[in-house]
Amino acid sequence: MFEAAELGHAIDKATYKTEVPKLREALLDVQFELGEGKQFPVVLIISGVDGAGKGETVNTLNFWMDPRNIHAHAMGDPTDEELERPAMWRYWRKLPPKGEIGVFFGSWYSFPMRQHIEGGKDADYLDTYLEEFLRFERMLAEEGALVLKFWLHMSKKDLKKRLKELESKKETKWRVTKKDWERVDMYDTLRPVAERVLRRTSTGHAPWIVVEASDDNYRNLTVGRTILKAVKERMASLKKTKSKAAKTPFVSASKDDLDGINVLESLDYTQTLTKKDYNKKLEHYQGRLNQLCRSKKFRKHSLVCMFEGNDAAGKGGAIRRATAAMDARFYDIVPIAAPTDEEKAQPYLWRFWRHLPRLGNVTIFDRSWYGRVLVERVEGYCSDADWQRAYGEINDFEEEMARHGVIVCKFWLAITAEEQLSRFKEREATGYKRFKLTEEDWRNRDKWDEYVSAVCDMTERTSTAMAPWTLVEANSKYFARIKVLKTICERLEAEL
Amino acid sequence: MFEAAELGHAIDKATYKTEVPKLREALLDVQFELGEGKQFPVVLIISGVDGAGKGETVNTLNFWMDPRNIHAHAMGDPTDEELERPAMWRYWRKLPPKGEIGVFFGSWYSFPMRQHIEGGKDADYLDTYLEEFLRFERMLAEEGALVLKFWLHMSKKDLKKRLKELESKKETKWRVTKKDWERVDMYDTLRPVAERVLRRTSTGHAPWIVVEASDDNYRNLTVGRTILKAVKERMASLKKTKSKAAKTPFVSASKDDLDGINVLESLDYTQTLTKKDYNKKLEHYQGRLNQLCRSKKFRKHSLVCMFEGNDAAGKGGAIRRATAAMDARFYDIVPIAAPTDEEKAQPYLWRFWRHLPRLGNVTIFDRSWYGRVLVERVEGYCSDADWQRAYGEINDFEEEMARHGVIVCKFWLAITAEEQLSRFKEREATGYKRFKLTEEDWRNRDKWDEYVSAVCDMTERTSTAMAPWTLVEANSKYFARIKVLKTICERLEAEL
Numbered sequence: 004m005f006e007a008a009e010l011g012h013a014i015d016k017a018t019y020k021t022e023v024p025k026l027r028e029a030l031l032d033v034q035f036e037l038g039e040g041k042q043f044p045v046v047l048i049i050s051g052v053d054g055a056g057k058g059e060t061v062n063t064l065n066f067w068m069d070p071r072n073i074h075a076h077a078m079g080d081p082t083d084e085e086l087e088r089p090a091m092w093r094y095w096r097k098l099p100p101k102g103e104i105g106v107f108f109g110s111w112y113s114f115p116m117r118q119h120i121e122g123g124k125d126a127d128y129l130d131t132y133l134e135e136f137l138r139f140e141r142m143l144a145e146e147g148a149l150v151l152k153f154w155l156h157m158s159k160k161d162l163k164k165r166l167k168e169l170e171s172k173k174e175t176k177w178r179v180t181k182k183d184w185e186r187v188d189m190y191d192t193l194r195p196v197a198e199r200v201l202r203r204t205s206t207g208h209a210p211w212i213v214v215e216a217s218d219d220n221y222r223n224l225t226v227g228r229t230i231l232k233a234v235k236e237r238m239a240s241l242k243k244t245k246s247k248a249a250k251t252p253f254v255s256a257s258k259d260d261l262d263g264i265n266v267l268e269s270l271d272y273t274q275t276l277t278k279k280d281y282n283k284k285l286e287h288y289q290g291r292l293n294q295l296c297r298s299k300k301f302r303k304h305s306l307v308c309m310f311e312g313n314d315a316a317g318k319g320g321a322i323r324r325a326t327a328a329m330d331a332r333f334y335d336i337v338p339i340a341a342p343t344d345e346e347k348a349q350p351y352l353w354r355f356w357r358h359l360p361r362l363g364n365v366t367i368f369d370r371s372w373y374g375r376v377l378v379e380r381v382e383g384y385c386s387d388a389d390w391q392r393a394y395g396e397i398n399d400f401e402e403e404m405a406r407h408g409v410i411v412c413k414f415w416l417a418i419t420a421e422e423q424l425s426r427f428k429e430r431e432a433t434g435y436k437r438f439k440l441t442e443e444d445w446r447n448r449d450k451w452d453e454y455v456s457a458v459c460d461m462t463e464r465t466s467t468a469m470a471p472w473t474l475v476e477a478n479s480k481y482f483a484r485i486k487v488l489k490t491i492c493e494r495l496e497a498e499l
Numbered sequence: 500m501f502e503a504a505e506l507g508h509a510i511d512k513a514t515y516k517t518e519v520p521k522l523r524e525a526l527l528d529v530q531f532e533l534g535e536g537k538q539f540p541v542v543l544i545i546s547g548v549d550g551a552g553k554g555e556t557v558n559t560l561n562f563w564m565d566p567r568n569i570h571a572h573a574m575g576d577p578t579d580e581e582l583e584r585p586a587m588w589r590y591w592r593k594l595p596p597k598g599e600i601g602v603f604f605g606s607w608y609s610f611p612m613r614q615h616i617e618g619g620k621d622a623d624y625l626d627t628y629l630e631e632f633l634r635f636e637r638m639l640a641e642e643g644a645l646v647l648k649f650w651l652h653m654s655k656k657d658l659k660k661r662l663k664e665l666e667s668k669k670e671t672k673w674r675v676t677k678k679d680w681e682r683v684d685m686y687d688t689l690r691p692v693a694e695r696v697l698r699r700t701s702t703g704h705a706p707w708i709v710v711e712a713s714d715d716n717y718r719n720l721t722v723g724r725t726i727l728k729a730v731k732e733r734m735a736s737l738k739k740t741k742s743k744a745a746k747t748p749f750v751s752a753s754k755d756d757l758d759g760i761n762v763l764e765s766l767d768y769t770q771t772l773t774k775k776d777y778n779k780k781l782e783h784y785q786g787r788l789n790q791l792c793r794s795k796k797f798r799k800h801s802l803v804c805m806f807e808g809n810d811a812a813g814k815g816g817a818i819r820r821a822t823a824a825m826d827a828r829f830y831d832i833v834p835i836a837a838p839t840d841e842e843k844a845q846p847y848l849w850r851f852w853r854h855l856p857r858l859g860n861v862t863i864f865d866r867s868w869y870g871r872v873l874v875e876r877v878e879g880y881c882s883d884a885d886w887q888r889a890y891g892e893i894n895d896f897e898e899e900m901a902r903h904g905v906i907v908c909k910f911w912l913a914i915t916a917e918e919q920l921s922r923f924k925e926r927e928a929t930g931y932k933r934f935k936l937t938e939e940d941w942r943n944r945d946k947w948d949e950y951v952s953a954v955c956d957m958t959e960r961t962s963t964a965m966a967p968w969t970l971v972e973a974n975s976k977y978f979a980r981i982k983v984l985k986t987i988c989e990r991l992e993a994e995l
Contacts, residue, residue, distance in 0.1 A: 061827040066819055070832045071865055077828030083579045108828055174786060177793070290670060297673070323562055331557040332573030332604055336566045344840045369567055 004198045008156040008213045014220035026227050027067045033234045034104070038072045041102035041348065042241055043147040045234060048110040049226075051155030052193070053186045054162050055216035060155065061106055063223045064230075073104040078113070087305075087361040089407035090114075091139065095356040100348030101147075110152075111136055116200060120192055129196075133203050138399050144208035145392055146350035149237050152209060153226055154201055155216040159190045165217070253391055255460050265459045266474060272419050275479035288488035289328035295492060296329050296365065300499040304408045305360040308491065309371040312416030313454075314444045315426040316477045317484070321416065322367055324484045325491060334365035339374060351375060351393070352400055359409070371413075372397055376461050381453045394464040405469035410498045412491050413470060415458060416477040420451055500694045504652040504709045510716035522723050523563045529730045530600070534568045537598035537844065538737055539643040541730060544606040545722075547651030548689070549682045550658050551712035556651065557602055559719045560726075569600040574609070583801075583857040585903035586610075587635065591852040596844030597643070606648075607632055612696060616688055625692075629699050634895050640704035641888055642846035645733050648705060649722055650697060651712040655686045661713070749887055751956050761955045762970060768915050771975035784984035785824035791988060792825050792861065796995040800904045801856040804987065805867040808912030809950075810940045811922040812973045813980070817912065818863055820980045821987060830861035835870060847871060847889070848896055855905070867909075868893055872957050877949045890960040901965035906994045908987050909966060911954060912973040916947055 014022070037045070049057045061075050076097045085093040091111065099105030115132035118124040143150050157165065166183055169175040186193075205211040212229055216222045276284070295301060308325065310318040326334055337358045346354040352372055360366040376397075380390040401411050418426070427448075430440040447454070466472040473490045477483035510518070533541070545553045557571050572593045581589040587607065595601030611628035614620040639646050653661065662679055665671040682689075701707040708725055712718045772780070791797060804821065806814040822830055833854045842850040848868055856862040872893075876886040897907050914922070923944075926936040943950070962968040969986045973979035 071834035
């Protein structure tokens, strides 16, 4: 794999001086078009052998291009705010919005590679990460990002030569540290690992481009031209009329029309509680939840609760009964409404990632990332391909949370169509509940059956051991609230 | 001051039960209107004696109201990301956008009060903070925020009683810590300090409301009703046609029309450098800047450079020569264009605060917060009152940065009208510079004189010892770039 990058590529000074202005003009042109059109983001990874000139490459790119919409990210040691969230959170928060270029030094690959090479972690450990990165990059690509991964390569001989050269000059001597020489010693260990990583994670939508880095001119020109070509091609392909891709049929037996039996139908909506019983249980579970959220063990976890459900199923009321048991300083409720323009310029899940809680904290999502496979599916707000791939992306998202110790509770509050109608009518009549009823609620109601299908598919495909769905029979508000509280308590007790 | 809150206010259970539903309905109504209209944010401070029920009050508010647009912020110990920025950064990042309610526990007042009471800091120390808070809250108010500050008061006797009551019950015993009893001992020290703080910082636009907190019912109802009344009144006043306030004339002698002499006219635009001289100096200053940014001392500072100037004055080129000396991982260039909708929902300076660098890092603003007193003033994008108060707000902002060790360099790149014309024509002719010239540039040029006035006023009012303006004669690009680099180097050397 690296042999092709040890051919002694070099560009003489005269050629470089002729080529750079041309390349620069072309880069500025596409960059301008990219910034104006805001059609897609460009995610660049600059990785490779230490000493191969990653920093110089990025500095050169910044100098050639309009530095106002290219941003480089160091990604050194994570901050405490980053350490308290799932590992990928720090990359999500730095993702470039549409129309901009984000450059990641080393990137998400650095940490597991270092752990494998220097930290004694085995190949399986590394592979787990690689699988995750593959899915992450596929998601980025499917969200429209142009992902290019550069690996700057140098032979061991050239690397030694470069370090000696740097050491020989007064003005560059500082750049060579003891660690650099230690890395030369590690070279033979790194090489096969790097090869394996590149082989396994080079995909059509997020390829690795190995660049021979011994000659600065060659390296810079190659990286610059590759970016130019890729951005131009992507722009051109977007201009073409979308070819009608053969539609993959979405098949599902989760809502069986043969006998009408499905998870929602099979719930017992008659379950209820007397007021007395409710009050007793409410006090009991709120007390338990309060203790759990204050426990020392919880400080090493965080809790994400997510409420979906039929309109008027009582999400707000259930949420309030849960938060009443918590300290207002440590929970936050995030209502999911229309995305802001900053959110629209990012991959779909970005607006949820940004709200993940710190350790010891709780985030409650009132509606959630499941919007994509519910309202967006039913109303046709996104393409079929988009919501169909969302199941997998959502499972990845929740897996990342779970692996970091985030306890994920997902509730679907289910009521029957009759119960909904009577609640709508009650809302129309009651003063301070009036605002809760909108035109949209009535429209959604007309699509009841489509929502049933969507819910059945959703629970089938995304109820996992790490992040199970709890279907809550909510015709009785008392019953529903207690079931929610009890579920949260039991999940916390099981996980802490 | 606190005597009025030691009268033994109490609301009996029956009254409370009658009053709460009415208050709640009214609160939900105004909250709904607030959220729909998105006209202004509500900033609530819940402060007061420890043990007076701050947490319970906020929990009650959250329970009464729609918790989806009310967010409580604990503001415990700052994170490392927060510690690396000016003290107020952590509050700026949590400010509620228009249409939402943000609740700050203790808030910005806690830290200096604690330092004064427990940390041995004197009254002058506290006063410096209070002055800052006054200006901050005035800015919030002038940006349209409704600011309400609650001080929950309890007499020492009642406080002791409350702690004993809590200790006596199994389910609340955990809430009383050793620290709580220590604070009872500190009560007599706290009281006069609190009184002084409240007296000095209670203003018409951000009043302190002292609430007797011994009786939970009275406390909750009072806080709830006060909020209701204030939000309703604010809404009503916004609905009234704006009375034409007497316009304060803006007087300035910074651009004297008598003899045409002003800071811009008095610059020597003929200064230039030969290419040879430029190259030599460029290498010299870039080397120096590089060393400075890598120095150990710089890791305890950060650098904010800000570029304003005539169109085509060469801001981009000057910025690129500076960043060429820096490590791309540690600087970021923030071009200031139209605000996003998240930015529009916040006070004017919010979009700049969010980009302040961490320690050891550099943020370069390509155009800046001075937009308000330049383009917004000249084009009439904001009211006269808005840009006139901006000078003071900007000075406060820069003072906060400077006090935190942020080194602020501000450049105005000045060219003559003739030079600008020739550059515009050159841009029209040159390929990769075409995109730099817009219709707007020609329009701005027509207002040359108005911009001169604005620049003269700006430099006169905002060039401070902590954050001085550097006017850069930029008819010669070589001369300008070197002057910029030299200035940054010398500022860093003076500060480190």
